[in-house]
Amino acid sequence: xxxxxxxxxxxxTKRGQNVTFRCDPISEHNRLYWYRQTLGQGPEFLTYFQNxxxxxxxxxxxxxxxxxxxxxxxxxxEIQRTEQGDSAMxxxxxxxxxxxxxxxxxxxxxWLTVV
Amino acid sequence: xxxxxxxxxxxxxxxxxxCTLQCNYTVSPFSNLRWYKQDxxxxxxxxxxxxxxxxxxxxxxxxxxxxxxxxQSSLHxxxxxxxxxxxxxxxxxxxxxxxxxxxxxxxxxxVKP
Numbered sequence: 001x002x003x004x005x006x007x008x009x010x011x012x013t014k015r016g017q018n019v020t021f022r023c024d025p026i027s028e029h030n031r032l033y034w035y036r037q038t039l040g041q042g043p044e045f046l047t048y049f050q051n052x053x054x055x056x057x058x059x060x061x062x063x064x065x066x067x068x069x070x071x072x073x074x075x076x077x078e079i080q081r082t083e084q085g086d087s088a089m090x091x092x093x094x095x096x097x098x099x100x101x102x103x104x105x106x107x108x109x110x111w112l113t114v115v
Numbered sequence: 116x117x118x119x120x121x122x123x124x125x126x127x128x129x130x131x132x133x134c135t136l137q138c139n140y141t142v143s144p145f146s147n148l149r150w151y152k153q154d155x156x157x158x159x160x161x162x163x164x165x166x167x168x169x170x171x172x173x174x175x176x177x178x179x180x181x182x183x184x185x186x187q188s189s190l191h192x193x194x195x196x197x198x199x200x201x202x203x204x205x206x207x208x209x210x211x212x213x214x215x216x217x218x219x220x221x222x223x224x225x226v227k228p
Contacts, residue, residue, distance in 0.1 A: 042219050104149075104216070
C-alpha cells in the first residue's frame, strides 16, 4: 500500500494551454474522488467514480474539465484552455467503497499555476 | 444549502496546552462526520470518522465529539505538540451513498514553543 499517488505535483502553464493530472488510487479501492482547493479554503468536490463509472459531477466542473477512469484503476483530470481562475491544488482521494465508515485517503495534491 | 462552518478560523497556543475546535453543519440527511489534519501544501490526513450514533471518537491525543441533535462537533487536542501545527478540517457527508464530501474552511492551528 503506497497511498494515493498524484502526478505531476506541480504544474505551471500559460493561459489557454491544456493540462492533465493523473491519480493512482490505493490498489483495490473502487471509489476515486477529485477535489479542488484554493488557498485558505477547504477542498471543493469536483467528481467521483465508482470503478470506471463517473457517478456525480459538480457544477464546478465546467465543460473545460473532464475526468476519466478507464478500467477502474488510475484516473486523469484534464483541464482545457486553462484560465487563471483554475489555479489551485487538485486533490485526488480513494476509498474501498461507499460504506459510510470507510476512511477516504487523499493524495498530496497537484498544484496548478496558470500564468 | 448543505454547509459546514468551523470556528475559530485560526488559533495560537503554547506547546503542551489543550485546545478545542468547533464545527457546525447543516448537511441533511446526515451520514457521517470526519476530521482531517492538513499540513501546509499537503493532502488531508484522516483523524476520526463518526456516524450519527457515535458521540465520541479518539485517536491518540485527538478526541472528537458529535451531537447529531444540535449538529455540532468538536475536536479536542490534548497536550499539544509543535507538529500539531496545521489546518484542521471538518468534513460532513450526506447519506444516500453519494461520494460528495462537504468540507469546512478549516481552523489553522499554530503551536508555539
